[in-house]
Amino acid sequence: MAKVLVSDPIDQAGVEILSQVAQVDVNTGLPAEELIKIIPDYDALMVRSGTKVTQGIIEAGTQLKIIGRAGVGVDNIDVPVATRRGIVVVNSPEGNTIAAAEHAIAMMLSLSRHIPSAHQSLLNGKWDRKTYVGSEVYKKPSASLGLGKIGAHVATVARSMGMKLLAFDPFHLPRAGGTVGL
Numbered sequence: 001m002a003k004v005l006v007s008d009p010i011d012q013a014g015v016e017i018l019s020q021v022a023q024v025d026v027n028t029g030l031p032a033e034e035l036i037k038i039i040p041d042y043d044a045l046m047v048r049s050g051t052k053v054t055q056g057i058i059e060a061g062t063q064l065k066i067i068g069r070a071g072v073g074v075d076n077i078d079v080p081v082a083t084r085r086g087i088v089v090v091n092s093p094e095g096n097t098i099a100a101a102e103h104a105i106a107m108m109l110s111l112s113r114h115i116p117s118a119h120q121s122l123l124n125g126k127w128d129r130k131t132y133v134g135s136e137v138y139k140k141p142s143a144s145l146g147l148g149k150i151g152a153h154v155a156t157v158a159r160s161m162g163m164k165l166l167a168f169d170p171f172h173l174p175r176a177g178g179t180v181g182l
Contacts, residue, residue: 003041003063008048010070018046036060046070053077058085071095094149101153108158112137138162147172 002022006015009028018024022044030038032054039045039061046068047053053067058081067077069091082089110116113134121128142158144151147169155165 002043004044004046005039005042006046007035008046008050008070010046010048014046014070032057039064044068047076049076051076053082055081058082058087061087066090068092097149097153100150101157104150104154105157108142109137112140139164141166143167144169 004018004022004024006018006024006026007028007030010026015024015026025042027038029050032052035051035057037060039057040063042061043063044066045051045053045057045061045064048070053076055078058064058067058078064082064085064087066088067082067090069077069089072091072093072095074089074091077089079089114132115134118132121132137158138161140163142155142163143166144155144158145168147155147167151167151169155167159165
């Protein structure tokens with residue numbers, strides 16, 4: 001049976017899924033030196049953003065066949081070294097798309113309604129309702145610098161809230177010079 005090392009915290013559901021097809025060891029927060037010592041025993045390595053998968057770690061992983069990133073991007077993995085060694089590097093690019101978009105919308109609403117200031121005022125024993133009413137986002141502009149997965153979802157939610165959309169993305173909007181009012 002294949003052995004998988006999970007070196008960064010991942011959701012228990014992910015560990016359970018991996019456990020259906022492999023022996024899974026969760027050992028998080030390892031210093032690089034310790035990871036280099038134990039990685040030769042594993043066929044796969046699962047990381048998030050905490051573990052930096054360096055050339056030294058990859059070269060020590062003599063049995064490694066795959067390195068998985070539970071998240072967007074692979075900036076913490078030395079992909080050229082892994083590729084030269086024949087190790088597949090994968091990620092989960094849509095893993096946190098909805099969560100990140102919802103967080104952006106929550107921050108926008110929080111600021112438009114002065115929630116951080118109102119919260120602090122309340123903690124200080126005051127309640128000045130008129131000061132913290134804020135403003136509606138309806139018919140207000142929402143600007144997006146990028147219409148990738150997250151930016152596009154933010155735009156969809158903002159539009160559903162009646163906001164006027166402005167966007168810049170040179171890859172998705174090349175005919176408009178990268179800019180468009182939606």
